[in-house]
């Protein structure tokens with residue numbers, strides 16, 4: 096299960112409760128929840144537990160992860176374009192610029208999830224709309 100919140104408006108919001116652990120492309124990656132569930136293969140996004148705290152720590156973990164890209168990637172783009180001011184440099188710099196745009200977008204979404212879960216935990220609402228866990 097994942098954390099599912101039903102809003103008074105009838106909308107359902109889904110929050111993942113598992114995250115990746117491991118590093119590097121060739122390292123063995125496993126999947127965990129904060130409360131100790133463990134998967135060797137990537138679980139479905141609605142697998143995992145239904146603990147609000149687990150969903151919150153995943154949202155915070157992802158927000159921290161994507162924040163690194165938001166701050167780091169612009170320097171990589173500048174470095175590439177400065178030191179390789181030819182066509183290939185611009186092409187690769189442009190690719191990293193797209194990665195940066197993606198990082199900004201996913202950081203925005205992760206921060207929004209963190210904020211929504213915190214609001215639900217503190218006040219039982221999401222963006223001011225009453226919600227309940229289903």
Ligand SMILES: [Zn+2]
Pocket residue numbers: 112128129130131144145146149
């Ligand atoms: Zn849990």
